[in-house]
Amino acid sequence: QKEVEQNSGPLSVPEGAIASLNCTYSDRGSQSFFWYRQYSGKSPELIMSIYSNGDKEDGRFTAQLNKASQYVSLLIRDSQPSDSATYLCAVLPWGNDMRFGAGTRLTVKP
Amino acid sequence: NAGVTQTPKFRILKIGQSMTLQCAQDMNHNYMYWYRQDPGMGLKLIYYSVGAGITDKGEVPNGYNVSRSTTEDFPLRLELAAPSQTSVYFCASGSGQEDTGELFFGEGSRLTVL
Numbered sequence: 001q002k003e004v005e006q007n008s009g010p011l012s013v014p015e016g017a018i019a020s021l022n023c024t025y026s027d028r029g030s031q032s033f034f035w036y037r038q039y040s041g042k043s044p045e046l047i048m049s050i051y052s053n054g055d056k057e058d059g060r061f062t063a064q065l066n067k068a069s070q071y072v073s074l075l076i077r078d079s080q081p082s083d084s085a086t087y088l089c090a091v092l093p094w095g096n097d098m099r100f101g102a103g104t105r106l107t108v109k110p
Numbered sequence: 111n112a113g114v115t116q117t118p119k120f121r122i123l124k125i126g127q128s129m130t131l132q133c134a135q136d137m138n139h140n141y142m143y144w145y146r147q148d149p150g151m152g153l154k155l156i157y158y159s160v161g162a163g164i165t166d167k168g169e170v171p172n173g174y175n176v177s178r179s180t181t182e183d184f185p186l187r188l189e190l191a192a193p194s195q196t197s198v199y200f201c202a203s204g205s206g207q208e209d210t211g212e213l214f215f216g217e218g219s220r221l222t223v224l
Contacts, residue, residue, distance in 0.1 A: 006152075034212065043200055043215035044153070088152055090213075096141060096160055096206055097168055098213060102152035 003027075004091050006101035014109050019076040021104050023089030026070070032092040033065055035074045037085045038103065044088055048074060079108045112136050116201050116216035123191040123223045131186040131219050133201030141206035142184040143168075143213065144176065146197040153200065159184055160206060191223045 003026040013019045021035075032051050036044035048063040050056045050072070056063045062075040072091075076083055089101040117132045135142065140161045145153040145168075155168030159178040173195060175187040184203075188195060198220050202213040 004152075043218050044213075045215070046212045049212060097155055097158055097166070098143060098202075098204075099155060099169075100145070100153040 004089055004099050004101040006089050006104050008102055008104060010105040010107055012107045012109060013079050015079060015081060017079050017108075019079045019083065019106055019108070021074040021076075021087050021089075021106070023072040023074075023091075023101055024070055025072070025089075025091045025099075027091065027093040028067075028070065030067075030070075030091045030093040033063070033072045034090040034092070034098075035061075035063060035072075036088040036090060036100075038088055039085045047087075076106075079106075081108050081110050084108050114201055114203055114214050114216035116199075116219050118219060119217065120220050121222070123188075123221065125191060125193065125223060127191050128187070128189050129191070129221075131188070131199055131201070131221075133184045133186065133216060134182050135184075135201075135203040135214070136182065137203060137214065138181065139203035139205055139214075140181065141204045142178065143202045143204075144174070144184070144186045145200045145202065146170065146195075147200060147218075148197050156186065156199075188221075193223050195221065196223045197221060 035048040038044045050063040060077045064073045086103040088103045143158040144156040157176040159165045201216045204213045
């Protein structure tokens with residue numbers, strides 16, 4: 001069973017704070033990891049991808065990957081109300097069947 | 111600039127009816143996926159395809175069928191609709207390459223079975 005686990009939240013942070021989102025996965029053969037953002041009633045959109053251990057930064061977003069611990073995280077710095085959405089962790093193991101976690105709902109309060 | 115196109119956007123079915131959700135992509139992607147998303151939940155993989163003529167089951171394939179006769183199209187067939195199939199269905203496509211595994215999603219099809 002290829003599981004992707006996330007805390008469902010909701011996670012609430014004040015504007016300007018750092019939001020920290022976490023994800024664990026069960027398939028050690030997984031090679032590619034993604035964070036998608038989904039606004040209510042909309043389709044998911046990719047915000048970060050990460051393929052090797054360590055940190056990857058893109059603007060206010062930082063993805064962190066630790067394959068030994070089977071752990072992926074997303075940090076959002078200087079959180080804005082427009083960041084309020086559900087964040088989905090996705091994992092691509094061998095076999096090409098992309099699996100998603102249940103998502104973490106983030107609310108950024110002005 | 112179409113990307114992934116799904117039709118219909120909304121549909122109401124009666125129990126026992128059948129229908130096909132259409133999905134087309136114009137990005138020449140080999141990989142295509144069908145997911146369902148129940149309220150407040152994540153995406154569950156129904157079926158996927160890594161190329162024309164090749165399909166495989168995902169996590170929740172029961173009650174559904176797919177075909178992939180062309181690279182562009184990946185229709186999802188619901189046979190004998192049941193209330194448990196009430197959900198939002200998303201079609202997605204991707205290149206399938208290791209370093210560019212991004213999926214591009216359609217706008218979704220909201221299905222209600224009464």
